[in-house]
Amino acid sequence: MMRRTAMIGACSPLVAGLLMLSTNPVAAQPVTRPALFPEPVSIELKRGAITLDDAVVLVEAPGVDRATTELVRQILTTAGVTTITTARQVPAIPDRVHILLGSGDSAIVRAALTRGGTTLDPHAEGYTIAATATGRGGLITLAGHDADGLFHAVQTFRQLAKRTAIPAMVVQDHPAMPIRGTIEGFYGAPWTMADRRKHLDFLATVKANTYVYSPKDDPYARDRWRDAYPAATLSALGTLAATARRNHVDFVYAISPGPSVCFSDPADATALERKFDALRSIGITSFYVALDDIEYTKWNCERDRTTFGASGAEAAGIAQSRLLNTVQADLIAKNPASRPLIMVPTEYYDAKESPYKAALRKHLDPRIVVQWTGTDVVPPAISVPDAKAATKAFGRKTLLWDNYPVNDYAQTTGRLLMAPYARREAGLSGELTGILSNPMNQEAPSRVAVTGVAAFAWNDTAYDAARTWHAAARELAGGDDRATAALLTFFDTQHIAPTFGSQPWQEQAPLLKALLDRVREAIADGDAAARRDAIADLAMRADAIAGAPDVIRSGTVDPGFAEQSRPWLDAMQLWGRALQLTAAGLDAAATGSTAAPRYFAEARRIAAQAAAVQTIKGATRFDGAIRIADGVLDRFVADAPTLIAVDGPAPQR
Template identity: 75%
Template sequence: MTRFDARFKAGFLMATAMACAIGMVPSSAVARPDTPPVTMPALFPTPALVTLTPDTITLGKAVVLVAAPGTDPETVALVRRTLTAAGVDRIATAQRLPATLDRPHIVLGTSDTAVVRDALTRSNAVADTQAEGYTLASIATGTGSLVTLAGHDADGLFHAAQTLRQLTQRRQFPTLVIRDHPAMPIRGTIEGFYGKPWSMDDRAKHLDFLARVKANTYIYSPKDDPYARDRWREAYPAATLTALGTLVARAKQNHVTFVYAISPGPSVCFSDPADRQALMRKFDALRGIGVRSFYVALDDIEYTKWNCERDKAAFGPSGAAAAGVAQAQLLNAVQADLVARHDAASALIMVPTEYYDAKESPYKAALRRHLDPRVIVQWTGTDVVPPAISIPDAKAATKAFGRKTLLWDNYPVNDYASSAGRLLMAPYARREAGLSGELSGIVSNPMNQEVPSRVAVMGLNAFAWNDKDYDADRTWQAAARDLGDGDDRVTAALLTFFDTQHLAPTFGSQPWQEQAPRLKATLDAVRDGIASGDAAARDRAIVDLTRTADAITTAPDIIRAGVADPGFAAQARPWLTAMQMWGRALQLTAAGLAAANTGSGTAPRFFADARRLAAEAAAIPSIPGATRFDGPVKIADGVLDRFVADAPTLIAVSPSPAP
């Protein structure tokens, strides 16, 4: 620090102290040498705009809650739970703010209400004006403080409450102004996989999770629900309909739109009024339990032949173009019915038979010409499981379908052959920033395992909320922290596990995300250290390998004991078992290398035991019936197994002396 800097700082502190003494600024705003700096909080999804100010707020044991008239009870309940979790014991209520704040006050409501406008003015903040947007402003005022949650609408206010939940995880959180809104209007999950569907409990927990990550859409479309596909004309059993109704109510509480999808394609007769009425009856039954958003799936069907002779008479010989015309006619009728029963903003969602790539075709041309422009069309990208999606890809899809598409992202779904034995837990990546300008939204097709799916789904929703500021690796770590309930040790163990499940296959021969990049970097460094010819480097490499092996071995027990949702450990059970066994094999491998490094004749025994454990670990089966394709579970395959196999060749082993 220069002498000028020192004189300036001393003068600034003296002037500030004098200003406090005469009441010009609150004493809480004074910068003190022993006061830690105010830092930007980690928030996921990343807000659109955050302005940080140099002060902090501690809620303490008592706050006053001011909820504007008409505030959604679920949002008020969420704020109350958040305050209680932050250590607040007493929550008083009021209808307006006092002239002077002598304690923490929390104001929440939509920005058109008087009390919220007053709070925003006091906070020198302005309301966000976009759908699902919100402003969260916090200020410290002498002995009091004010936190304002101003939603542009009820959904935006609920999102603001989720941001408050994250802020209050710190004992002191900064004064700031957040103006935030989603980049994409549709964000969430489509339960659209083959194989064992999620349980109703899985779905309920997933809806709670979607709320936490500011998603707004859940599409019910399990391929193995017979009443939605093979027996779509038949009514649901009363018990199933009641259970679905409970989910619909849960979704509403979480500000998530429950979309019901039906898949009539394998047997529908497009021109038959009876089939059209059967479709409408099914939707009417779902309306009876509160569903207001609907979807018709026409994927994975044969569209070059008719299901009935009547369609041949109505649309001519079968073929791709005729199929497009027939599908459009049915979908247009459903769209018109939605508008008539609900409102003009109602939009049917559909997935076409040609749901991947954006190449021009007779089918796409027919849909483009005949399909009601209000119908939302889904598209899976450049392939069924695309390795990447770019802005030009999305522009091509817009041109092909005549509207911005809703991306059905087949990640992390694991219902296809090349994903057998895998959990797909790499970061959500290789989707280009700026796609929000070319898509109407993104939904993830998750795994049969609901809780492990949250790792990728959190990334997808963070990208859909703010694609331009999305950081794949930081969000991946945040997903681990969320599953680890904020515990550093559990978070680290989960990241170690995620790395062993990093490979993301495609329908081709090459994966779009590599396997175990962190572990591979470590093992490559071990190889290099041993190969260097330097004794100290060799010793360090073996120590590093032992440390890594210990981390892999202990991670499963740490996860089982500490993961926030026990469903994770249950659904990942064989993978955790196999991981622990592979970790022990790597510990034995490290012991073998250490023995070889000192010339000990025990090295072959260590290596043999490692090979035996590795073989046992590689044979552990996945949970029978849990996924469409069963098979032995994969743990860092191509990385861990290769190193265990190669290790005996890295250091020449002295032959054991003859007995």
């Protein structure tokens, strides 16, 4: 303090005053750019900030839907606002915080945006947020290009309202891809209706706009596709459709008639239309015909052979096009404003030219949306040239069916896939109509990757995989720092992303492996201080791994996540204990203690218990042993007794 005072004394009065102001503990905090996910197209910071006090005034322009207004009220209540009053106009200089909701066709919204020095984002689903501080008050304008855009603006406001103060700012934002979301298209146990409702609520928070109902094990959507749904199931689907509408998510119903359909039989086309009519009666207006995972080397009926000739790729493309075109025409006839039919072709897994793709390109109604999984069923990467090749092959921009993080194939047995969404090239928005993620049988754990999919589809050029991964953890953790760290520790043990081949496209446990490699190197180098520090770091990481499951189960993290991850958390805790004992064994060996062999033996015993933990029976397509950082953690526990020579019985492998 003496030195600071002396320096001030040597300066001019103006400089001295500025220095005193800059060190004043009550001086205003700097305005900082908020972290928002998905990353908005544009954020411009202004001077000042707005604090949400106990009382806020809500101004609602004409035409705002009730669900959007109610969401704003929920956000304000969660932020600690106790009194929400309403007004019809915004004062010239608000003495309290005013929040204005509306779309760009409202005069009051346009005037507020002008006051904020901005204009409305002009894109579909676009929005503008203008926050202006005015002394003790402020005006936050949430303006949507349309109803969907306004809802997205509110979702951004939800993130802003978690801050102590909302910076004065202008956000201009809109999606890069028109279709963003998930397709429940996996084999094995479908999600429950409760899980689907939670998923639709989640999709809203990441600005996704599409959910496709396509569980392979729904008999009324595949094996018994011609049969009507039982009344109770139909009612439950209607409830889901209503939840989707409230969340501004398009609920798309998919049917899979391929295993038994007769393409040329008018009765089967009528059966499809009848099925869609029943679903339309409960509020579902978007439809999908799935023709994946079927044979086109044989017909299902003699009539198709007579109509289309010998079975084969080209004939299948022609036959499928005829049926789909009929269904598309029926949709338009019944509702001219209906969304286009979506289909997934039998050749969905590459962009190579073929007679089948040529037939679709020539005969399929150009309005029909075609899905494509990339360069393989589970592609290790997708580039812009890959997508361009698909556009050429199918004669239209495709809708990417990304088979990540789905875990219904043999290579995923015992795994949750929770690495960041990565290795999809920025710029794909120019060549795709959108991306739908095929998630896991476990709904809540799927949100980790789906958060990345939605963020990439919203703004692929600014997408940051690692930061979005961390944001997904924080959201699941309810904003709690300790729970966020525990989740990230868990995610690292489930980082591997397999393909249908032997080589994964994302490596296993990269953070843990880096630490274990440093431990090996420090021990091998022979420096006592480095070895001691490395073993201490190992012990800390072991404590984090062993303790993470209890933190995740403590109640801060979404309970559905903890329940659906239960055997993985059980196994992780055991592996963490095995690593704790391994670290103790290495420390004992490094100090010449004869206790080292006992520590290593107990570590092996607990590791064997951990390796024996099984998946929840029937929860996924393939049951089996749970895998936790396999190839990394298990290998280190096995190798550790050989890293430092110890007295006592020879280590057993």
